[in-house]
Amino acid sequence: NAGVTQTPKFQVLKTGQSMTLQCAQDMNHNSMYWYRQDPGMGLRLIYYSASEGTTDKGEVPNGYNVSRLNKREFSLRLESAAPSQTSVYFCASFPDRGDRGYTFGSGTRLTVV
Amino acid sequence: SQKIEQNSEALNIQEGKTATLTCNYTNYSPAYLQWYRQDPGRGPVFLLLIRENEKEKRKERLKVTFDTTLKQSLFHITASQPADSATYLCALPFSGGYNKLIFGAGTRLAVHP
Numbered sequence: 026n027a028g029v030t031q032t033p034k035f036q037v038l039k040t041g042q043s044m045t046l047q048c049a050q051d052m053n054h055n056s057m058y059w060y061r062q063d064p065g066m067g068l069r070l071i072y073y074s075a076s077e078g079t080t081d082k083g084e085v086p087n088g089y090n091v092s093r094l095n096k097r098e099f100s101l102r103l104e105s106a107a108p109s110q111t112s113v114y115f116c117a118s119f120p121d122r123g124d125r126g127y128t129f130g131s132g133t134r135l136t137v138v
Numbered sequence: 139s140q141k142i143e144q145n146s147e148a149l150n151i152q153e154g155k156t157a158t159l160t161c162n163y164t165n166y167s168p169a170y171l172q173w174y175r176q177d178p179g180r181g182p183v184f185l186l187l188i189r190e191n192e193k194e195k196r197k198e199r200l201k202v203t204f205d206t207t208l209k210q211s212l213f214h215i216t217a218s219q220p221a222d223s224a225t226y227l228c229a230l231p232f233s234g235g236y237n238k239l240i241f242g243a244g245t246r247l248a249v250h251p
Contacts, residue, residue, distance in 0.1 A: 067241035126184030
């Protein structure tokens with residue numbers, strides 16, 4: 026099925042560990058995004074990529090890095106995880122045209138202990 | 139800074155009634171506004187987009203209005219069903235970023251039989 030695939034679905038890290046969240050879309054979209062969602066708060070933009078080869082910071086980029094590996098894949102890396110990064114992370118892509126919205130992945134639930 | 143406000147209290151309604159959810163925003167004039175549905179443990183799903191020059195948009199049992207003077211959007215679900223129970227998010231593009239979205243925290247709707 027066409028869409029956005031995120032891996033892993035769940036992860037527990039110890040403080041200071043690193044990990045990479047993977048995201049891939051098969052809809053040929055140019056734009057891709059990483060958001061985090063915390064209870065009682067809206068989705069907050071971490072980083073985005075308007076096209077292959079470009080990335081830009083969003084609202085809450087500190088502690089994260091991203092790579093737009095190719096048009097399909099956009100990964101999010103936590104170099105040294107902190108408890109404040111415990112959250113649900115969503116990747117999304119956008120077709121850039123028309124009256125359509127983002128397509129989101131199913132999310133990665135990350136706990137940092 | 140831009141801000142989106144959605145009622146944080148859950149909306150409880152009886153099956154068959156019309157549910158109305160509110161989205162208010164401040165500090166700029168967006169070119170469009172979007173509504174998403176999110177079920178527990180899942181990523182948001184795009185429902186509707188309405189542009190600044192459109193007063194109203196409909197899709198099946200859904201209706202969205204966009205009042206740029208009041209800086210408000212209303213989201214209506216007519217003939218509501220228990221299956222409509224979910225959290226509904228509104229989203230606007232960041233000022234200066236046509237394809238970057240800022241999300242409200244969402245309003246949870248519970249439709250009772």
